[in-house]
Amino acid sequence: MHGTNAALTLETQAGAPLTVDVTVNGTAVICDRAGVAWLPGSGVLVVSDLHLEKGAAYARRGMMLPPYDTAMTLARLAAAIARYNPRLVVSLGDSFHDRKGSAHLPECYREQLQALQHGRAWTWIEGNHDPDRPVGLEGDFCSELKVETLNFRHEPKPGMTDGEIAGHLHPAARVVRRGKGVRRPCFASDGKRLLMPAFGATTGGLELRHPAMRGLFDRSRLMAHLIGKERIYSVAFSRMNG
Amino acid sequence: MSNGAHRNTNPVFAAIAFGSASAFLESLHGCTTLSVVKTESAPATDNPGFSLPEPFLGWFASRGWQPRAHQLELLAETITGRSMLLIAPTGAGKTLAGFLPSLTDLAARGKPKSGTAGARTLHTLYISPLKALAVDIERNLARPVEEMALPVRIETRTGDTPQSKRARQRTDPPDILLTTPEQVSLLIANQHAERLFSGLRYVIFDELHSLIASKRGHLLALALARLRKLAPGLQTIGLSATVADPEELQRWLVPQSPATDALAGRITVAGGASPHITILESEERIPWSGHSARYAIPEVYQTIKDHRTTLIFVNTRSQAELLFQELWRINDDSLPIALHHGSLDAAQRRRVEAAMGRNELRAVVATSTLDLGIDWGDVDLVVHVGAPKGASRLAQRIGRSNHRMDEPSRAILTPANRFEVLECQAAIDANYVGAQDTPPGGDGGLDVLAQHVLGMAAASPFDADDLYSEVSSASPYAQLDRETFDKIIEFVATGGYALKSYERYARIRKQPDGRWRISNPQVAQQYRLNIGTIIEAPMLNVRLTSRKNGTLTGRGGPPLGKVEEYFLETLAPGDTFLFSGKILRFEGIRENECMVSKAWDQDPKVPAYAGGKFPLSTYLADSVRAMIADPEKWSALPDQVSDWLRMQQQVSQLPARDSLLIETFPRAERFFMVLYPFEGRVAHQTLGMLLTRRLERLGAQPLGFVATDYSLAVWALEDMGSMIASGRLDLGELFDEDMLGDDLDAWLNESWMLKRTFRACAVISGLIERRHPGKEKSGRQVTVSADLIYDVLRSHEPDHILLRATRADAAQGLLDIHRLGAMLKRIKGHIRHRALEHISPLAVPIMLEMGREPVTGEAHESILAEAAEDLLAEAQS
CATH class of the missing domain: 3.40.50.300 (P-loop containing nucleotide triphosphate hydrolases)
Structure with a gap:
């Protein structure tokens, strides 16, 4: 049965939270330190910006980045899927780093992905890095999907929204206290829109102050849920600098 | 004649x-x-x-x-x-x-x-x-x-x-x-x-x-x-x-x-006439600490008036900015005084250089960008503000004032604090005896070798045996072993990973005739775009805009120069800082430009952005130690400085030349340990990191440390003085050379310093591409993060050739491991501990730095916890 673990609020031994409950446009969403969002009401697990085969994409262009990113990303994805046992997995676009990624995917990784897909539904949302249906993999392929009160799309729609979960921007937050800053990838939500952190092992982040984020959120309500080493930290946007 | x-x-x-x-x-x-x-x-x-x-x-x-x-x-x-x-x-x-x-x-x-x-x-x-x-x-x-x-x-x-x-x-x-x-x-x-x-x-x-x-x-x-x-x-x-x-x-x-x-x-060729160097004889009180030399500005201004053309050298860009600002504040005669440093817009620098060549300027405040041998018109005086960190650097700068060998050059040194007085005096002594200390060349970088190997393949196919003997004929690579060389070739070809998944994307390939050839012409093109070894920190253009009714007007306005991205990350919109001789208000970052407007503040809120600090050279450090230890040499020093040393002698003791003085004392509910190794800031920072790790293990509960060129202060919740007295803390053990082994490795692997070094190695070796100005993609999420690559590499292939290159670089430059090692050896069995009731005179400067200098160390996640707790407290109130 899907979603049996959903009700658990996960905590570390010290009582520090691994997840945080938020409401986005009326829908309950659990943001997990692992970088995934869980919709307990519908058994949907959301991941965004996997950027699989990023290393290989760079290698094709002559930059020999370490070839371990795909294995790392898939291992983390497998752990998250094992924890939530979702009915549906939505990969919110930029699942592959480039157009050749899925076609050139080494066989061992393809088998791992297929094993993860087994027994559940899977939707690939179209991203700017991967505008085509993944080659040789199961799952639906579309540019938008609606679940409960939320629209799933890769790029956030400019301006205020009617309820959305999006990726693309790789949000990160920088918290400054006592003259020192710590920057971490984060979930960002103002209650209407949820921006997902990038899940891929070698994906960078873009700060919430970046102009690309402008106009996406009601900043007075904007909360960042930062992905720490062992827990998740919630900090209001207005309090980033103390 | x-x-x-x-x-x-x-x-x-x-x-x-x-x-x-x-x-x-x-x-x-x-x-x-x-x-x-x-x-x-x-x-x-x-x-x-x-x-x-x-x-x-x-x-x-x-x-x-x-x-x-x-x-x-x-x-x-x-x-x-x-x-x-x-x-x-x-x-x-x-x-x-x-x-x-x-x-x-x-x-x-x-x-x-x-x-x-x-x-x-x-x-x-x-x-x-x-x-x-x-x-x-x-x-x-x-x-x-x-x-x-x-x-x-x-x-x-x-x-x-x-x-x-x-x-x-x-x-x-x-x-x-x-x-x-x-x-x-x-x-x-x-x-x-x-x-x-x-x-x-x-x-x-x-x-x-x-x-x-x-x-x-x-x-x-x-x-x-x-x-x-x-x-x-x-x-x-x-x-x-x-x-x-x-x-x-x-x-x-x-x-x-x-x-x-x-x-x-x-x-x-023997040197020419001995330069005529003096230390500025100030009527003012020389400060305990700090680097601004503000106290001496009126006297520096007077020397400008007394000479035809004065070159004023400083060690950092922030000092240059500050000094320039202060000089103009009192420039009642409107003397043409200009500013010149590496971050300023190139056109602006050229204008200053041209005016200098035409002898139109009375003074130029400059950093090391003016260090090398170009002539700058009729300079008749060099003023050096701050410590002239290395004796050879001083010699070079003083050479600037006079290119005639037969006429003595004139220079005035202006120390910014009391330790710098000692350093300036040591530098003067060094220059008279002609002592010079340039750093040794060191072993050739492996990242540099990787770049060269790709270039040689771009020229024509090469045979690995031939290239190896060619490369090892270059003196920095004379010790290079063949195995390492072959690893570099593998690295250039496919990244050199244990997981061989990039063979089909190889940049160079071995041909049937045994020679290595580039796979396609794009590889040569890529090499040309990424050539060179000068890696600057990511910089953003600074562009001046104007404000009207609280909003920015347009985006025009002249570029003022470049500042490091990491500096801007510490700013919030509205913060003011000194740059290009102006007090500027930070407005925000637009794409790859830093937008600023003119601020009307008297003083900038963010004091400085420090660019390029030179460490105290080994030779000069030794001279300073010798001078402190020998009261007979104090007669050359200003009274306020020799009085200070005399006080130290009475209250505590003087650091001797071949031992290490450690003082402990309580202050404001904390317990302090101050050390005087005189080994330069970099070595002290490394030592500070390692000491706090050890003190932590020994239960002293250290809270932080701060390092200067001369000393190091650690503070803790436990009384380290009584721990030493009771034998709970053994100083010989604390400073044992083995701290450069496991402790160093453990710390290094987590250190941001290593990440920064890795980034340079990754760019030089061709693993990641240079950021070319104007060609950056907007939305930086698509660029590769060297930090992330470092983490991946470290967890999967800790012995990768590029990590080896990184560790070697860090040990040589960033961490001054060699110097620290030599110091630990020197002081073994020669540690002098003084348990004091109060702070000693010699400890005052570093204690004053505590508030000013950021406490060295990593920014920890505890900051996040604190921020998250703020929120909780707010919610519950």
Whole structure:
């Protein structure tokens, strides 16, 4: 049965939270330190910006980045899927780093992905890095999907929204206290829109102050849920600098 | 004939040597401080041993001039086929000496017939670290070449040379090409390299001492090895200021082999008149700490008024900005005082340089961007503000004020705090005894080697055996083992990973004939775009906009220069800071530009952005220690400083030369431990990191530490003084050399310093591409993060060749491990602990730094927890 673990609020031994409950446009969403969002009401697990085969994409262009990113990303994805046992997995676009990624995917990784897909539904949302249906993999392929009160799309729609979960921007937050800053990838939500952190092992982040984020959120309500080493930290946007 | 009379009868002496054509001629003239006695009437042929050939002889004679002894000696030596190193002070005519062998050879050769091989190859390559220097030399060589009607064509080639001219130079090269190290690397990676360099006779390296200690020098050494292969008969001529270890330079100039220690010949010209250096005698109180030297501004201003043109050197850009601002604040006479540092917009810098050349300025506040040998008009005084961290750096800067060897240079040192008074005095002593300390060149970087290997493949297919013997003939790579070299080839080909998944994307491939060849022309293109070893921190343009009613108007406005991205990350909109001589308000970042507006504040809110701090050199540190330990030397110091040391003697004790003084005392509910190793900030920071780790384990509950060039302070919740007294804390154990083993490894792996080093190695080695200005993608989420790559590599392949290169670099430069190791060895069994009731006089400066300097250490996630708790508290209130 899907979603049996959903009700658990996960905590570390010290009582520090691994997840945080938020409401986005009326829908309950659990943001997990692992970088995934869980919709307990519908058994949907959301991941965004996997950027699989990023290393290989760079290698094709002559930059020999370490070839371990795909294995790392898939291992983390497998752990998250094992924890939530979702009915549906939505990969919110930029699942592959480039157009050749899925076609050139080494066989061992393809088998791992297929094993993860087994027994559940899977939707690939179209991203700017991967505008085509993944080659040789199961799952639906579309540019938008609606679940409960939320629209799933890769790029956030400019301006205020009617309820959305999006990726693309790789949000990160920088918290400054006592003259020192710590920057971490984060979930960002103002209650209407949820921006997902990038899940891929070698994906960078873009700060919430970046102009690309402008106009996406009601900043007075904007909360960042930062992905720490062992827990998740919630900090209001207005309090980033103390 | 006395020097003075000599000068008076020769108007050419009025010019500063080598800054202009007339000065160039002057530099040919008989020199006054050399051992060879010359008179104006005596023909040059009277010089024992060697004479100039025609038309040089006649040309000199027609002007009643003579070459200097070292110029002739160098010529004589090179004619026998030797490569040579010439060490001479500024103003000794050493650049001309370097060119004489080449010019005489070209004159003897005559004009090659067009279409012959000689017409299509370079004869002489002159390589300077500064492109401005190359341009200067071209101007200076032009006149004698013209007047003697020498059949010689001279051209420059720098990053500014138009593409069309560069292309023409490859097919129709000049006889003498004046260029920079990067351009040489580009030329040898070209497919025409073999023909272009086949007739190369001489390679002249100017300012060699400033090149070899850097990765830039490593790359140049590799390029030289290739040039030797293309033109086996070539000779090198190195020109250098005085250095601590000239043999290192002599080795650098000639091919090395495992069997022999080959050295180029050496000619050393003794220094000219002793420089006249004083420490600013201030009526004001010299501060305990800080770097601004604000107390001395009125006195510095007065010295500007008393001189024709003053060059004011500082150690950091923030100091330059601050000093400039303060000088203008009291500049009641509106003296033309300008600012010059590396972050300013290039056009602005050129304007300052031009005004300087026309003698329109009374003073320029500058950082090390002005360090190397270009002339700046009639400078009659150098003021150095702050500690002149290395004695050789000081010598170079003082050389600036006077390029005539026979006249003493004038300089005034202005220490910013009391420790700097000691340092300045030590530097003065060092300069008088002629002691110099440039850092050793070190082993060649593996990242540099990777770049070179790709370049060589781009030139033509190579055989690994041949390339290995070529590379190991370069002195920085003489110790390179074959296994490491092969790993570098693998790295260049596919990244060199244990997981072999990139074979099909390999950049270079081994052909059936055993030679390595680039896979496609794009690889060569990529190499050209990423050449070089100078990695700057990511910088953003600073653009001035104006505000109206609280909003920014348009985006126009002039660029002011560049600042490091990491500095901007610490700013919030509305913060004000000092840059380009103005107080600016940070407005925000738009794409890749930092938008600022003029602020009307009196003082900037964010005090500074520190760029480039030099550590205290080993030699100077030793002199400072010696001076403190020897009260007889204190008479040279200002009273307030010697009184301070005397107080220290009474209250605690003085740090001795060969031991380490440790003081412990309580203060404000904390317990402090202050150490005085005098090993420079970098080594102290490393020591601080390691000590706090150990103190943590020993239960002292350390809270933080702060490091300066002279001392290190650690504070903790536990009373470390009584821990030492009761034997719970064993100092011998605490400072055991084994801290450089496991503790270092454990800490290093987590350290941001290693990440920063890795980034440079990754770019230089070609693992990630340079960020080219204007070509960055907007939305930086698509660029590769070196930090993330580092993490991936460390967890999957901790022994990867690039991580090895990173650790070696960090140990050499960023962490000063060698210096720390030497210190731990020196103090073993010589640790003196003083348990005090109160802070000691010597501890005051570092205690004052505590509030100002950021506490060194990593930014921890505890900050996030704190922020998250804020929220919780707010929710519950």
